[in-house]
Amino acid sequence: MVPPDVPTRDAARSLDAAEVERLRADFPILSRKIGDRDLIYLDSGATSQKPRCVLEAEQQYYEQFNAAVHRGAHSLAVEATDHFEDARAAVAGFVGASPDELVWTSNATEAINLVAYAFSNASAGRGGAAAEPFRLGPGDEIVVTEQEHHANLIPWQELALRTGATLTYIPVAADGALRMDLAPQVIGERTRVVAFTHVSNVLGTITDVARLVELARAAGAVTVLDACQSVPHLPVDVKALDVDFMAFSGHKMLGPTGIGALYGRRELLNALPPFLTGGSMITTVTMERAEFLEAPNRFEAGTQRIAQAVSLAAAVGYLSEVGMDRIAAWEEKLGARLAAGIEPLDGVRLLGPAGVPRIGTAAFDVDGVHPHDVGQFLDAAGVAVRVGHHCAQPLHRALGVNASTRASTYLYNTEQDVDAMLSALADVRGFFGVNA
Numbered sequence: 001m002v003p004p005d006v007p008t009r010d011a012a013r014s015l016d017a018a019e020v021e022r023l024r025a026d027f028p029i030l031s032r033k034i035g036d037r038d039l040i041y042l043d044s045g046a047t048s049q050k051p052r053c054v055l056e057a058e059q060q061y062y063e064q065f066n067a068a069v070h071r072g073a074h075s076l077a078v079e080a081t082d083h084f085e086d087a088r089a090a091v092a093g094f095v096g097a098s099p100d101e102l103v104w105t106s107n108a109t110e111a112i113n114l115v116a117y118a119f120s121n122a123s124a125g126r127g128g129a130a131a132e133p134f135r136l137g138p139g140d141e142i143v144v145t146e147q148e149h150h151a152n153l154i155p156w157q158e159l160a161l162r163t164g165a166t167l168t169y170i171p172v173a174a175d176g177a178l179r180m181d182l183a184p185q186v187i188g189e190r191t192r193v194v195a196f197t198h199v200s201n202v203l204g205t206i207t208d209v210a211r212l213v214e215l216a217r218a219a220g221a222v223t224v225l226d227a228c229q230s231v232p233h234l235p236v237d238v239k240a241l242d243v244d245f246m247a248f249s250g251h252k253m254l255g256p257t258g259i260g261a262l263y264g265r266r267e268l269l270n271a272l273p274p275f276l277t278g279g280s281m282i283t284t285v286t287m288e289r290a291e292f293l294e295a296p297n298r299f300e301a302g303t304q305r306i307a308q309a310v311s312l313a314a315a316v317g318y319l320s321e322v323g324m325d326r327i328a329a330w331e332e333k334l335g336a337r338l339a340a341g342i343e344p345l346d347g348v349r350l351l352g353p354a355g356v357p358r359i360g361t362a363a364f365d366v367d368g369v370h371p372h373d374v375g376q377f378l379d380a381a382g383v384a385v386r387v388g389h390h391c392a393q394p395l396h397r398a399l400g401v402n403a404s405t406r407a408s409t410y411l412y413n414t415e416q417d418v419d420a421m422l423s424a425l426a427d428v429r430g431f432f433g434v435n436a
């Protein structure tokens, strides 16, 4: 048995083993086998599994309500629109936002690109005086961190290239922890945007959002939070976090693929020039020009992901019923168990700072064995993990590795899942003959 070492949440609020066992019955895929082994799914950081209610919501939508929204005068179109807008209200409410502050996107990547492209449209002169806060040019700075997923790095690199602004970043220490001590030097009077991750998708560590928001506000900069790995796993109240924009993906939080969301502060969303243009986002159109709707519709050009929105609403309903604080406490326990089990293994290096909470995720490097081999060895034991750079090459480079193996949990993982992974991991180096 591995003693969890750094749980910080109220353990009494955590899910317990019996509840997790009951929840598992809601996820059909968890009863399948990999070869003759039970599936042990430790890759929820990449994408989560789906409970039956989410699968049923999507099927029921297509069987009973399918129609184009916001357009038709017939009953079905009205019902479809109601379901679509109810879904928006449910997902917005889940993160403490108002429905008109939540824009549907296809995933977090598109949500972040939406903001970055809207900035460059403003920088190219679109959006009138209201878009002034989004105009960038030479001398302006965009700040990110060295922990970012490529989805929250490359859109800003590209924005810098399009506008002449400079991209700067808060570096990480040798152990991957953000150098928060350097943040006041990086964020300054030239800073116009601060875009950063809430939870590292590699390390599972949590960023001090309040401090970065404070520094960004003092600089008059817009904040963009990549909440892809926090909204599924922690209680997130966007108003309490006080960020200007926040992006997350449905498929990582029990919902379907093909849908994500961008939260934006209402006044900022309405001042931001659109990214995609076309049908459903306009008030009037002439052959020369168009006037745009208010947010969120001004950012929702074309036929939307209606069934996906409806089933994502079922997912947040499920998560809320279980309780996000209870899920977070359980995952923190699992994260601590992973860390405490990995640390003593000979030749295995746990990535990330020691002694801080990890939200159910642990990445590691096995000396002498390529992560792909580690992944295949674990797969033979029925354990599904992610290998590679996890779309975070700069962070891996800073940690002195090209790639790693990542185990990531969710509310349906048990302590036995973690122990099975640890037990297989303990045999990897021996199997590949690098024990010496």
Ligand SMILES: Cc1ncc(COP(=O)(O)O)c(C=O)c1O
Binding pocket: 045, 046, 107, 108, 109, 110, 149, 151, 152, 197, 199, 200, 201, 226, 228, 229, 249, 260, 391
């Ligand atoms: C921290 C983080 N940001 C952004 C993304 C991109 O999410 P998506 O591929 O769903 O757009 C991911 C996905 O792994 C992530 O972990």
